[in-house]
Amino acid sequence: xxLFQLIAAPVATILCxxxxxxxxxxxxxxxxxxxxxxxxxxxxxxxxxxxxxMRVARVLGIGRGADLVLYLFAILFITSFFYFYARFRFxxxxxxxxxxxxxxxxxxxxxKGAQSDSSRSPEDSAG
Amino acid sequence: xxxxxxxxxxxxxxxxxxxxxxxxQQLLVHYPDVVVVDDASSDGTALCLKGLKVFLxxxxxxxxxxxxxxxxxxxxxxxxxxxxxxxxxDGQHHEKNIPALVExxxxxxxxxxxxxxxLGSAHNIPFARRVILKAGIVFTRMVSGIxxxxxxxxxxxxxxxxxxxxxxSMDRMAHASEILDQLKTRKLRFKxxxxxxxxxxxxxxxxxxxxGALKIALDVFYxxxxx
Numbered sequence: 001x002x003l004f005q006l007i008a009a010p011v012a013t014i015l016c017x018x019x020x021x022x023x024x025x026x027x028x029x030x031x032x033x034x035x036x037x038x039x040x041x042x043x044x045x046x047x048x049x050x051x052x053x054m055r056v057a058r059v060l061g062i063g064r065g066a067d068l069v070l071y072l073f074a075i076l077f078i079t080s081f082f083y084f085y086a087r088f089r090f091x092x093x094x095x096x097x098x099x100x101x102x103x104x105x106x107x108x109x110x111x112k113g114a115q116s117d118s119s120r121s122p123e124d125s126a127g
Numbered sequence: 128x129x130x131x132x133x134x135x136x137x138x139x140x141x142x143x144x145x146x147x148x149x150x151x152q153q154l155l156v157h158y159p160d161v162v163v164v165d166d167a168s169s170d171g172t173a174l175c176l177k178g179l180k181v182f183l184x185x186x187x188x189x190x191x192x193x194x195x196x197x198x199x200x201x202x203x204x205x206x207x208x209x210x211x212x213x214x215x216x217d218g219q220h221h222e223k224n225i226p227a228l229v230e231x232x233x234x235x236x237x238x239x240x241x242x243x244x245x246l247g248s249a250h251n252i253p254f255a256r257r258v259i260l261k262a263g264i265v266f267t268r269m270v271s272g273i274x275x276x277x278x279x280x281x282x283x284x285x286x287x288x289x290x291x292x293x294x295x296s297m298d299r300m301a302h303a304s305e306i307l308d309q310l311k312t313r314k315l316r317f318k319x320x321x322x323x324x325x326x327x328x329x330x331x332x333x334x335x336x337x338x339g340a341l342k343i344a345l346d347v348f349y350x351x352x353x354x
Contacts, residue, residue, distance in 0.1 A: 085349055089296075096194045096298055103164070103184040103198055104205075110159070110180035 001048075009047045016040035039076070132209035134229055135160045137202075139195030140216035144170040147216050151179055154214065154222050162203055163216075164195040172216075182206070192281075193302025197295040204291055211290045215281040217327075224322040228284035237318040238289035239310060241275060242282030247321030256326075263304075266344055270351065271308040275319055279303045282322050289315050301346035308347075 019037035022028045046053050046069065053065025062068050136158050140147050147163070154161050162182040165173045167189040176183055184198055196213055203211045210229050214220050224247070228240040244252070245260075263278040283306070285293070292313050297305045310317050 089350070092298060093296055095188070096190045096197075099186045099188050099190055100194070100198045100201070103186055104202065106185060107202065108181075108183040110161075110182055 005047055009044050012040050012044035012047060016044055132233060133160060133207055134158055134210045134212060134225075135162055135203035135206065135208035136212050136214050136225070137162045137164070137196060137199030138214050138216050139164050139166060139192045139199060140168065140172050141166040141189065141192070141195070142168045142170045142172060143216040144168070144172045144175050146218040147172050148175045148179070150214075150216055150218055150220075151176060151181055155179065155181070157222065158225070160203070160206070160208070162199045162206075164199045164202075166190060166192070166195040191298035191302075192300060193295045193305070194298035196302065200285070200290050200293075200295075204287065208290070209287050210284055211287070212284045213281055219324050219326065220282045221323050221325065224282060224320070225284075227320045227322070228282065231318050231320070232284055232286045236316075238286045238315040239317040240284040241277070241317055241319050242280045242322035243275070243277035243319045244280060244322060244324040245276045246319055247323050249324045249326070251326040252324070253326070266347075267304060267307055270347060271304070271311055273307045273311050275307065277319070278307060280322065280324070282324075297346060297350065299343075299346065301343045301350070304343060304347045305350075 016037055019033050019040055023030055023033035023037060050065065053068050055065075057063065057065045057068040060068065062071065136154050138147075138150070138161065140163055143150075151161055151163065159180070160182070162184065163173075163176060165183065165185045167186045173183060173185060182202065184202060186195060186198065199213075200211055210232055212225055212228060214222075214225075220242075224242060228242060231237050231240050249257070260277065260279060264276065267273055267275065267278045279300075281303070292315070293306065293309050295302045295305060309315075
């Protein structure tokens with residue numbers, strides 16, 4: 001075992017166990033815990049047995065184990081990007097809805113004239 | 128234009144203190160129902176409307192022109208609007224173009240009227256802006272399959288039903304592309320109408336930059352992929 005394997009493999013294993021416990025206990029969304037657990041398990045496995053990447057790559061018709069890892073990383077990265085982009089847009093839309101709702105509740109009506117101070121009540125602007 | 132139908136003019140305004148009062152005053156001559164959505168301006172845009180009989184809505188946070196227009200449209204529908212016209216706050220649009228947009232909707236010829244500066248006139252339009260808008264036409268045809276001559280014109284009119292069926296979810300400038308996309312997906316009948324756009328030094332300085340067009344294209348692209 002080299003130094004990298006001595007450090008990285010236990011870390012990946014611990015994170016895998018943590019994800020598994022999260023899945024069992026249901027504290028976090030089960031899909032996320034499962035996906036994270038699988039990723040950490042594979043990470044630990046490939047760190048301890050880098051020759052496995054070569055075998056899997058050959059089965060899949062990919063030239064090298066390193067290429068397989070790179071392709072998996074790229075897929076994971078792109079998937080994560082669009083997942084977080086979708087979450088970001090959802091949160092932005094919710095923020096807009098809140099701002100919109102507040103604007104309706106503080107709107108000024110034409111027969112009272114446009115107000116400079118939104119804190120003034122409609123009764124204050126009459127006359 | 129004489130009609131019993133209630134025509135609402137919706138204006139999204141962000142830091143338009145220099146022009147908003149003049150724009151609204153000219154509109155109020157013929158259109159009593161004007162909705163101004165102040166998108167958290169920091170230059171006192173709302174104060175400039177003091178004394179004018181307008182519906183004034185204020186966003187406490189800046190959410191973008193698309194968000195402000197949807198706020199105004201939703202409000203206008205709640206107030207019983209039969210036709211909703213979107214109009215820019217920077218003085219680029221002229222109220223004399225409004226009847227040409229509204230009348231096809233009232234006659235039942237279409238659900239949405241889209242203003243086109245390339246069918247009408249674009250006074251003082253910079254060359255770079257013209258090139259970018261033309262590129263936008265190609266982009267829109269590729270992405271949305273919609274054939275129009277002006278893809279980013281804020282002067283539009285919607286029937287009540289069309290306004291109710293559309294939903295602007297893109298808060299910033301990409302909303303213009305989103306509206307065109309929804310015209311197709313919701314099978315709304317639309318018609319392009321010649322309008323006049325007046326570019327002033329002020330409106331050019333404040334308007335969309337060329338890089339903004341790239342950002343709009345990216346926003347539309349990401350949204351398509353994420354759907």
